[in-house]
Amino acid sequence: MPPYFRILLACLAITGAGLTIRALWTGVVYGRNWTPYSRDAQPGMFAFLTFGNLVGIFICLWLAAGYTLEDFLAPVGLSGLFR
Numbered sequence: 001m002p003p004y005f006r007i008l009l010a011c012l013a014i015t016g017a018g019l020t021i022r023a024l025w026t027g028v029v030y031g032r033n034w035t036p037y038s039r040d041a042q043p044g045m046f047a048f049l050t051f052g053n054l055v056g057i058f059i060c061l062w063l064a065a066g067y068t069l070e071d072f073l074a075p076v077g078l079s080g081l082f083r
Contacts, residue, residue, distance in 0.1 A: 006064045013060035020053045029053070 023029035027039035029049045037045040062072050070079045 001063070001066065006066065009060045009064040013057045013064060016053055016057045016060065020050060020057065023050060023053070 020029075023046075027046075028036050029039075029046050030036055031045070031049055037049060039046045059069075059072065063069070070082045073079050073081065
């Protein structure tokens with residue numbers, strides 16, 4: 001993967017981490033169409049979206065480090081999806 005793509009993925013991960021930290025700090029995470037989900041009013045949706053953000057950050061950092069998506073999915077047996 002070219003270096004500029006890796007830099008772009010790292011910047012995307014940093015932005016996602018900032019948004020996730022803000023969501024944990026304020027107790028409001030934003031979903032599709034900027035719909036707010038509060039930690040107090042909708043705790044299930046808040047947790048689901050926060051976990052999704054963390055998974056997205058991890059995948060961006062994984063790809064920015066130079067690994068492939070095949071390496072990421074190999075431990076769970078899904079690397080065959082890319083053959």
